[in-house]
Amino acid sequence: MRLERVRRFLVLAAFALCSLALSAVALAQNGGEQESSLAFEVEAINEGLPDLSDPLRLDTPRAAVESFLNAIRNQDFARAAHALNLNAIPVDQQAERGPDLALKMAFVLRRYGLIDWSELPDQPDARVLPGLQQSVGPYSRRSVELGEVRLEGRPIPFSIQRYRSGEEEPAWLFSPFAVERVDAIFREIEPGLLSRWIPLRERLRTLGEPSVWEWSAATVLFLAALFVGSIVHYLVRWFARRLRPTRGRKTRKLAWPFAILTSALAFRAGTGHLFLLTGPVAAYLDVISEGVALTAGAWLLVRAVGFITLRLSERYVVSLAVDDPENRRTKTTTYIARRLALVAIALLSIGYVLMRVGLFENFGISVLASAGALGVLVAIAARPLLGNLVSGLQIAMTDPVRIGDIILFDGHWATVEDISFAHTILHTYTNTRLIVPHSEFIARPLENFSKDGEAVKRIIKLPVDYRIDVDKIRAKVVEVVEGDPRSTDDRPLVEMAEVTGETAVLWIWISGTDSFSCWYLHNEVKEALIAYLRDLDRGIYLPRKRHLLESKDKEDSSPPPSD
Numbered sequence: 001m002r003l004e005r006v007r008r009f010l011v012l013a014a015f016a017l018c019s020l021a022l023s024a025v026a027l028a029q030n031g032g033e034q035e036s037s038l039a040f041e042v043e044a045i046n047e048g049l050p051d052l053s054d055p056l057r058l059d060t061p062r063a064a065v066e067s068f069l070n071a072i073r074n075q076d077f078a079r080a081a082h083a084l085n086l087n088a089i090p091v092d093q094q095a096e097r098g099p100d101l102a103l104k105m106a107f108v109l110r111r112y113g114l115i116d117w118s119e120l121p122d123q124p125d126a127r128v129l130p131g132l133q134q135s136v137g138p139y140s141r142r143s144v145e146l147g148e149v150r151l152e153g154r155p156i157p158f159s160i161q162r163y164r165s166g167e168e169e170p171a172w173l174f175s176p177f178a179v180e181r182v183d184a185i186f187r188e189i190e191p192g193l194l195s196r197w198i199p200l201r202e203r204l205r206t207l208g209e210p211s212v213w214e215w216s217a218a219t220v221l222f223l224a225a226l227f228v229g230s231i232v233h234y235l236v237r238w239f240a241r242r243l244r245p246t247r248g249r250k251t252r253k254l255a256w257p258f259a260i261l262t263s264a265l266a267f268r269a270g271t272g273h274l275f276l277l278t279g280p281v282a283a284y285l286d287v288i289s290e291g292v293a294l295t296a297g298a299w300l301l302v303r304a305v306g307f308i309t310l311r312l313s314e315r316y317v318v319s320l321a322v323d324d325p326e327n328r329r330t331k332t333t334t335y336i337a338r339r340l341a342l343v344a345i346a347l348l349s350i351g352y353v354l355m356r357v358g359l360f361e362n363f364g365i366s367v368l369a370s371a372g373a374l375g376v377l378v379a380i381a382a383r384p385l386l387g388n389l390v391s392g393l394q395i396a397m398t399d400p401v402r403i404g405d406i407i408l409f410d411g412h413w414a415t416v417e418d419i420s421f422a423h424t425i426l427h428t429y430t431n432t433r434l435i436v437p438h439s440e441f442i443a444r445p446l447e448n449f450s451k452d453g454e455a456v457k458r459i460i461k462l463p464v465d466y467r468i469d470v471d472k473i474r475a476k477v478v479e480v481v482e483g484d485p486r487s488t489d490d491r492p493l494v495e496m497a498e499v500t501g502e503t504a505v506l507w508i509w510i511s512g513t514d515s516f517s518c519w520y521l522h523n524e525v526k527e528a529l530i531a532y533l534r535d536l537d538r539g540i541y542l543p544r545k546r547h548l549l550e551s552k553d554k555e556d557s558s559p560p561p562s563d
Contacts, residue, residue, distance in 0.1 A: 038125050038142050039164035045171065046086050048094025049078075056082050061144045061160050062120040064172035069115075072106040080106070085163060088176040101179060104186040114147040114158055124170070126162070143175075151185050218285055221270040229263030250307050257300035264293035298349025302342055309338040332402040332419060336392060339421050343389075384439070388422035391438030395419060401448055406456075406515035408447035409436070449515040455488050456515050458522040460508040461498075462529055463543040468504065470496060472536070473529070477508055480528045486517035503543040 056067040056079065064083055071080035081098030084105060089097055109115055121127060125140035142162040148155040158178045164170040233255050240251035267289050401407060405416045407426070412434055414426035424441045426434040449456045462473075474494045481487040490511040498505035510525055512518025533542050 038140055039162040039170040040142060042087065042163050042165050044087075045163055045165045045168075045173070046082060046084075046094060046098075048086065048089075048091040049082060049098055050095060052079060052082060058083065058171035058173065059124050059169065060122050061126055061172050062117070062122040064160055065115060065120060068102070068174075069106070072102065077102045083173060084179045085161070085173040085176040086179060088180040101182055104182045105174060105179065108149060108182060108185055109146075109158075112147065112149055114149075116146075120144065144172075149185055151181060151188065156181055156185065218271075221267055221274070224270065225263040225267035228266045229259040232262040233259035254300065254303050254307070257296050257303060261293060261296035261300055264289050264296060268293065294349070294352060298346065298352075301349065302345050305345060306338065306342055309334070309341070331404070332395075332399075335403060336395070336419055340393075343421065384437075388438040391442045392419065392421065394442060395424075395438060400442070401446070402450070405448055405450040407449065409434075409441075410444065410446075449518075455490075455511060455513060456518040457490075457509055457511045458518050460506075460510060460522060460526050460529070462506045462508060462526070463500075463503040464506060464533065465541045465543060466504055468506075468541045470494060470506065473506060473508075473532075476529060476532050477510075477525060480525050481510065481521065484521060486512050486521045488513055502545055 056071070057063040058067065068080050068083035071077070071083070077099035078095075080102035081094075084098065084102060086094045086098055086101070089101075121144065123140075126142070126144050127140050144160050146158040146160065148157050150156070156178060157175075159175045160172050161175050162170050162172050236255040236258055237252055240248040240255070242248075243251055268286075271285070271289075395401065401416050401419075401424070403416050403419060407414060407416060409426060412426065412428050414428040414434060416424065417427040417433070418425040423435050423437045426436060428434055464473075474492075477492045477494055481492055488511040492511070493507075493509040495507050496504050497507040508525070508529070510518065510522050512521050533539065
């Protein structure tokens, strides 16, 4: 038994030793693979550059950028070239072009403010530590992004990457993709006319720090841009005063947005062609000037579109005084389409401005994180506005009313004067304005007298005595309306439609050419019929109240009741 136990123990021990050996080999292989995956393997690095007696420190991303900037400050551009990956440059040209590319690389970094020290790790593997709430371990990188620069409309990423050549220590260098395109980028942002007087090497002395000279130049450009905008504002208003009053008022509304847009464009032109601002100055002022220019451009576009569409609708759509239903339909569609186009332009412009300024990069993530609750709150708060906008679209598509229609709404006889974003404006017969939200206007019944053509019929309800000769009334109605230009060719219709305990009610149908004409014709016919009944047989056919009268003598002569 003891021999059997010893034999089992030896087998288990041998198995454990084999497992440990295999695990060690696997870990060694994985460690080698992981180490190799933390750097880009290349055959050689910057073979065309001469060796340095005091090499740059390139073991971490932060150290590589610091070493590069220190060499630039010391104007040792040949030394700074060792922080670039020049493998995209022919070997025989690396020593000659390396210092120039390093100088231009520093200028591009300075111009666009691409160096954010808080984002540069100081670990050889660019390790990123996770948050406290994360259970995963830290992970490593072999590329650190600095930012993007646009070249001919395409984004060019700038990054520093970790490279290894053979058995040498890995080094962090600026990526060859960016290094190869530095010349083209520098040509696009070549210093302006006045900035050319100052050598590029002198301008890089304040690399990474705000420059008093640049702030002074920015102030001068800002004042000059304000002066240009003031001149443009004055010229627009001067031109508006020489137009007709209606056009002049609309043109004056374009003065402020046009002046602000001109000022912003003048400032950006000055920074691009006179003084080329760099670093922190450019980082702030470029964003501000672009945001102001985009906002002013959107403002000007909204005003211009509103002015042009209104002018076209007034010119090519006849006035509402002309009795043309198709014209009213066209004008209604034009007004609603114009307002919806203005809303769309305003929203798209605001979104584009926010996107270009970059507010959505960080703020948008926070908004998306709470999109559920925020969406519910916005939906509740904006429900009346959105409901009215949708109802406005429904009015435009289903065409229940049009601008200029005569309607009866909630007891108000009115004309549809305007259909705006969220409400309908009714011009009542008392010369007041009734403002009705679209959602309520669609939900409640109304009577449209202009829906199917202009001809309108109205009813005169005339109470008369039972003894009336209806044919006389028919003849009188024909006599009144015959030859009246407000009446149509339809013959008036007279019918005894109701009978009460004391009177008969005649329904007289009067047809007019339009709503207003029919209204006044209806009233005049009613007046003429009342006068006719008053004079006919001394007014015996006017409605009267009947009473049953019994004689007292008749009551006395009646036989007494029998017992």
